Amino acid sequence: MGISKMLKGVCLCLAMVLFLVMLGGCSSQGNENETNQSSSTANQSGSYNNASESTDTGNSQSSQSTQKEKTKIVFWHNWATGPSGESIKKSVEEFNKSQDDIIVEPLFVATDGGDSITSKLLTAVAAGNPPDVMLASRYGIAEYMDAVTILNDLAERDNINADMFYEWAWEEATYDGQLLGLPYDGTARALFYNKDHFKEAGLDPEKPPLTISELEEYAKKLTIRENGKITRFGFIPWYGEGWLYTWGWAFGGEFYDKETGKVTANHPKVVEALTWMTSFAEQFGIENVTNFTSSAGSAAMNPFISGQLSMMVTGNWMIAQIEQYNPDLNYGISYIPTTDGKSFTTYVGGRALIIPKGVKNLEEAWTFVKWMCTSEEAQSLKKMTGEFSARPDVNAKIYGDDPRQKIFLEVLPNGKHRPVILAGNMMWDELAKAPDLVINKQGTPKEILDQITDKINSEIEKKKRSQ
Amino acid sequence: MFSARTIAGIRPRMVWKRRGIESRRAKYGYIFALPWMTGLLFFYAYPLLSSIYYSFTKYNVISPVEWVGLNNYKELFNDPLFWTGIKNTLYYALFAVPISVVLGISLALLLNMPIRWRSFFRTVFFIPTLVPVVATAIIWQWLLNPQFGLINHLLETIGIGGPPWLGDPKWSKPSLILMAQWGIGNSVIIYLAGLQDISKDYDDAARVDGASGLRKVWHITLPLLTPVIFFNMIMGIINALQVFTLPYALTYGTGNPANSLLFYSMHLYNNAFLYMKMGYASAMAWILFIVIMTITLLLFRSSSRWVYYHGDQ
């Protein structure tokens, strides 16, 4: 009976029953053992049946809702809780109330690293059972555009066009004239600065830096050293949302040439931006800076919120986080400085709603997408998340009277978006690593950016050839 | 039920009969292995074979597959990140595996001693494997924080200026190897299970011979534990060469600083699911497969010299 004793500890009742049955006894011969064997398989399949029974009840529950004559639309998104989760829930509720023919069922799909839910989408599309609608980061869609329904015809039929949206929103949802999805929202970046630190350092808290050289000068004044150690940084170019994209555009560079369809990450102005970013680190001591940035870690441990960093480039969502973690922080928001102190811009991201290829209820899916992305009702709900609507008129309504959003609303129309290319994710990864590679002496800014440009362009060529 | 003495008495009579029994038993070999062979066919063979096929194609999961011959493999050899991944992964495996074998056996031996609170101690060393990886990554970032981390703080009190750990490409891999030892609980369990199986008779015999503690461990316990050590080494190598979760969570998939934490599987994953190059990723998987297989086979070759199976005598 040693076996049953041992299994008590693990509480595997199922296995225990089975083992007892099989304990048969020593003198038993062939035949009986074979029956034992078959009883074991019966028992095994019995346990499978349990599982399928419980799943069956699950199915019948969900199928009850389809018994009403509404068409069910499955909508994948990756926000379960928090303001974004609430806004999704609310939007779906409003939509379901607004008409009688369609019922949208939202399904939370966890991201598999980063912002993407592509592993689930890809497996589902490959097996032929995709969702009807999915929320996706706009810049990456072109890379899997074979999996989405091109929406040009539907948009044209229903008079939905570029004029309703910001230029960046519509363009980032379009590849080579093909509409991959409808733009849903936008995120933008600006310079956040600590007004108390400005006062301490003898700077005017109402006059944030406008040019790159002013930014450098202020950064030096705001940095505090104690016993040779830097205890507070004035500014670190790539900390937060200071990506190479952010600075490349601030320096007047371009990452993509529409005429030739080539990536231009080695544009002289982008090289200049990268050189500036990294030489900035050298001024403060590379070790000091890397110590600081690797100490700072993820967004929630933000050194700007805790007062260890005086200025940082970050997104509009930081407003809500400051409110949560340090509501007393006395801060201001300004333009991302540029070389000439004029022509301010911002790097804009955001999502689109896409309809995967091969969905059964294309019309109904489209009705939902259209409502989410164009109706004032749905777009106004973006206020819950603190992000921007893809439509200028809606933003003016929901954020027009909020002074913190003033700068954002001003630069949004000039916003720049990442190029829509077949290797958008790879380009993002490569560019994000570039400052780190330069700092660690893997090459000069020019060399690194030349390599990246070649790599992305040849990657795009390879992908095009197969199409 | 069967004492060692009666068994010893029966043995000589049995030897001549064995051959006939073996051939009759062969049938049961198949019967016992049948469930697994079925599973192998269903859940492993097809996915494996298709991944070989895909490694010779351009395949993004969605569009039709296009045969490209050896192009993926050729392209791989020209991909600097492929070589970076190999270099980093081999470096990691070379240090992480031996360290974890030595540490694992030592811990298991200690935890097998007749001590008080044994259950408690055994649980303690297992617990880190249950902390979600994101939490593990975060707490290590704190402990190894160059400015206010606990470890550098301790080093400072004895007058050593601590390195930037994860911030410096020279220190990042050693840091990760250190972190990985936290997850050693799983192999400790297997060593413990192995120690349980080593018959108490041997202990008694050794005691009669008057062997001291350490000598007993070295001459009796360790040789008997070799099948388990062998198992853990092979699994350690397979896992080390596929290392993914911790560095991925730690660097958000980037492999920073300066690609020093970009491991082979991370590059593979990015190609498969971010860059939509499933064919390329499959080729990567097969190269990794060949590397692991070669190392494993070499180890198996060597095993007859140092792994001792009781049942084989």
Next chain:
Amino acid sequence: MNVIRKKYPIILTYIVLIVAGAVFLLPFIWMVSTSLKPDTQLFVSPPVWIPNPIAWENYYRAVTVVPFFTYMKNTLIVASLATAGAVISTPLTGYSLARIKWKGRELLFIITLAVMMIPSQVTMVPLFIIFSKLDLVGTFLPLILPPCFGVPFFIFLMRQFFKQLPRDLEDAARIDGCSEFGIYFKIMLPLVQPAILTVALFQFMNSWNDFIGPLIYLNDEAKYTLQLGLQQFKQAYNTIWNQLMAASVLVALPIILLYFFVQKSFIQGITFGGVKG
């Protein structure tokens, strides 16, 4: 003299275990501590170890913000069925590979080893297509079925354990008139109890902690598992660390308890194993 010489190693053992144990417990202590912190103490440095005030409500929120107990129930179903399957199937194969000579056994063993060496990322899509063709996507079966047929890692483990058992035992049993199945169930299985317990624990843990499987195979929030539930505390720009950690503690506790019992039976195994007559 003698007494001192005998005590010395034991004392050393305690010292080593306590120091090393403290290091190993750190992450868990930090996790528990974080789970009890109010928002404002989450990321202060130097870190706060003992929160003040203690925010018990994190635990309440952790189980109410997401349908925690539904997820727990689902995870239990999946994990226990998968464990039962693995505990039945893997010793069978391990035994066959270790102790019965048959044609093709070496080949099967090599293939078993080989399938562990292919990263799961590339087999994921073909495997999904199979389950999709069987119309099982959206049910628990893709998560339960594979271990019921065998898991390479466990098969290898069982083989190693069966291989080191003395031959004499089964010879003696054969004399006593035991059938092959009798030998396996009555003689051999009890001898590898610790290994079976290890398999049970590992399979339970694997199913319990599996993230990518439930992610790609489940399509209904009512069927989600705990690991998918944990992901829901990650928000668009912010992770609710204290609630995430509270939920993580609740997710880890059952396994810790399970382990506690399993390793206790490691000790019982010697007493009840029956080898020592």
